[in-house]
Amino acid sequence: MVQPMSSTPALVVDNLRKTYGNGVQALKGISLTVQPGDFFALLGPNGAGKSTLIGILSSLVNSTSGDAEIFGVSVNKRRNEAMKLIGLVPQELNFNQFERPFDICVNEAGFYGIPRKIAAERAEKYLKELRLWDKAKDQARMLSGGMKRRLMIARAMMNEPRLLILDEPTAGVDIEIRRSMWQFISGINAAGTTVILTTHYLEEAEQLCRNIAIIDHGAIVENTTMKQLLSKLDVETFVFDVDNLPNQLPALPGIIFRRVDDHTLEAEMPRTQALNALFEVFSSHGISVTSMRNKTNRLEELFVRLVENGRQEAGKEKVA
Amino acid sequence: MSYMAGNLVALRTIVRREIVRIMRIWTQTLIPPAITMTLYFVIFGKLIGSRIGTIQGGFSYMQYIVPGLVMMSIITNSYGNISSSFFGAKFQRSVEEMLVSPMSNWVILLGYVTGAVARGLVVGLLVLLIALGFTSLHVAHPLITLLSVLFGATIFSLAGFVNAVYAKKFDDIALVPTFVLTPLTYLGGVFYSVTMLGEPWQAISRINPILYMVNAFRFGVLGISDVQIGVAFAVMMAFVVGLSWLALNLLKRGVGLRS
Numbered sequence: 001m002v003q004p005m006s007s008t009p010a011l012v013v014d015n016l017r018k019t020y021g022n023g024v025q026a027l028k029g030i031s032l033t034v035q036p037g038d039f040f041a042l043l044g045p046n047g048a049g050k051s052t053l054i055g056i057l058s059s060l061v062n063s064t065s066g067d068a069e070i071f072g073v074s075v076n077k078r079r080n081e082a083m084k085l086i087g088l089v090p091q092e093l094n095f096n097q098f099e100r101p102f103d104i105c106v107n108e109a110g111f112y113g114i115p116r117k118i119a120a121e122r123a124e125k126y127l128k129e130l131r132l133w134d135k136a137k138d139q140a141r142m143l144s145g146g147m148k149r150r151l152m153i154a155r156a157m158m159n160e161p162r163l164l165i166l167d168e169p170t171a172g173v174d175i176e177i178r179r180s181m182w183q184f185i186s187g188i189n190a191a192g193t194t195v196i197l198t199t200h201y202l203e204e205a206e207q208l209c210r211n212i213a214i215i216d217h218g219a220i221v222e223n224t225t226m227k228q229l230l231s232k233l234d235v236e237t238f239v240f241d242v243d244n245l246p247n248q249l250p251a252l253p254g255i256i257f258r259r260v261d262d263h264t265l266e267a268e269m270p271r272t273q274a275l276n277a278l279f280e281v282f283s284s285h286g287i288s289v290t291s292m293r294n295k296t297n298r299l300e301e302l303f304v305r306l307v308e309n310g311r312q313e314a315g316k317e318k319v320a
Numbered sequence: 321m322s323y324m325a326g327n328l329v330a331l332r333t334i335v336r337r338e339i340v341r342i343m344r345i346w347t348q349t350l351i352p353p354a355i356t357m358t359l360y361f362v363i364f365g366k367l368i369g370s371r372i373g374t375i376q377g378g379f380s381y382m383q384y385i386v387p388g389l390v391m392m393s394i395i396t397n398s399y400g401n402i403s404s405s406f407f408g409a410k411f412q413r414s415v416e417e418m419l420v421s422p423m424s425n426w427v428i429l430l431g432y433v434t435g436a437v438a439r440g441l442v443v444g445l446l447v448l449l450i451a452l453g454f455t456s457l458h459v460a461h462p463l464i465t466l467l468s469v470l471f472g473a474t475i476f477s478l479a480g481f482v483n484a485v486y487a488k489k490f491d492d493i494a495l496v497p498t499f500v501l502t503p504l505t506y507l508g509g510v511f512y513s514v515t516m517l518g519e520p521w522q523a524i525s526r527i528n529p530i531l532y533m534v535n536a537f538r539f540g541v542l543g544i545s546d547v548q549i550g551v552a553f554a555v556m557m558a559f560v561v562g563l564s565w566l567a568l569n570l571l572k573r574g575v576g577l578r579s
Contacts, residue, residue, distance in 0.1 A: 094412070
């Protein structure tokens with residue numbers, strides 16, 4: 001299924017606020033735009049407001065003020081039309097565990113007004129693509145955790161949405177299945193479906209997404225392209241596996257060395273600094289390096305910094 | 321696809337899913353009421369009823385209680401079906417499948433009510449067939465019989481839906497049947513004519529909506545009633561309108577469903 005490209009943004013969120021009945025301000029006037037065909041990452045720590053935002057977009061949560069438009073259709077004013085354009089893969093399992101995957105998918109299509117014959121064809125297509133066809137007639141509760149997650153993706157595809165929202169779709173899924181899910185989602189994005197992804201696996205966001213918004217305490221702390229964001233990272237940490245680590249660690253200006261254990265050394269250094277000097281100092285100290293790797297992925301380091309900086313700024317404002 | 325065509329597909333989907341659910345757990349949905357009512361017929365109708373003789377309009381006690389017991393089965397099963405099914409969907413969060421879809425609120429309500437009415441009617445038919453094993457019946461007014469059954473099932477389906485919307489735990493859907501529905505049913509003229517009661521109990525009985533459903537159905541089957549049939553249908557219509565408005569209003573506001 002190839003989606004027609006449009007110049008209308010896939011999503012426009014305009015000054016969206018949500019205050020729950022208990023006084024918790026989950027969203028503090030969020031605005032963002034997602035272009036059609038984009039693969040967009042929405043990241044943030046737990047409780048940042050991501051799920052509230054997704055809840056409002058899918059009409060499960062009523063906003064306090066502001067609005068969102070899906071391909072130019074207001075969620076507040078034309079809810080039913082807006083919902084036709086969305087597919088949602090929620091964070092929590094939300095299907096009837098006693099129903100069969102095939103029925104879950106066909107019924108989902110029915111809720112979108114899709115006739116049963118077409119629904120059955122689509123159910124077969126997406127269950128096969130997500131490698132669930134052999135389980136199509138089993139009770140859903142018999143599926144493994146990864147299968148249940150894939151079932152929710154198949155279900156979300158039944159109305160062939162123009163905007164697919166995935167709220168932590170790969171949580172608790174092993175790496176092999178996660179990669180097959182990435183492949184599937186990348187495929188539908190390549191066919192024109194706009195994808196918004198929230199995840200705690202930052203490697204996932206870095207590999208898949210072109211644009212990113214980081215949300216914390218109900219506010220957007222960063223909204224840019226993945227490329228620009230990653231270019232902001234000025235330090236990197238390398239982990240070295242070594243044969244023999246002396247008691248006295250080497251010293252080099254601008255580099256912080258840390259002993260992890262007798263055979264592992266970490267070096268935090270500016271991204272602009274060449275690694276040659278590092279290996280020279282290892283040689284001069286008689287340290288033999290057997291392998292090296294990045295400590296964390298780059299996005300993870302940035303993410304932690306942005307969130308921490310945001311909290312420090314908020315703390316300063318409070319003190320002031 | 322037009323607005324109406326899409327909604328009709330959605331409606332058929334909910335109704336089909338509800339009927340599949342009823343049939344999948346038929347040992348819980350269809351058999352228990354049949355067993356319970358058989359016991360009522362044996363104990364109250366046959367053993368005790370044979371000593372009572374005729375009760376009203378020359379009908380035997382068994383014949384007299386059949387319409388009441390059929391209506392009681394319809395009411396309790398319609399109510400139980402929708403409250404457990406819709407609350408179950410809330411509990412498993414599968415209700416979100418419908419809430420995020422483009423279907424209108426009236427489709428959700430009508431779909432669940434139709435499913436519940438269907439179970440009420442199937443159980444009612446089963447109980448009626450069992451009753452025919454104990455006594456003979458001739459339906460006096462078929463249209464009134466059918467309408468009273470549909471009204472009774474619809475009213476209690478709507479009430480069960482409202483209960484499920486407000487319910488936060490499974491206990492909450494058991495409270496109303498235990499403390500409201502059962503007493504009202506037993507005091508609604510299933511086993512006796514309210515004309516047997518003195519005042520003020522007769523007047524108090526007339527506040528009970530189940531009295532009108534039981535008597536409308538009894539009028540349809542036997543041709544006798546404690547209340548005027550026009551009043552009975554007016555009361556039932558008022559309940560259908562009032563409860564429909566309440567249920568749709570709850571769905572629109574997202575009470576218990578949307579944050």
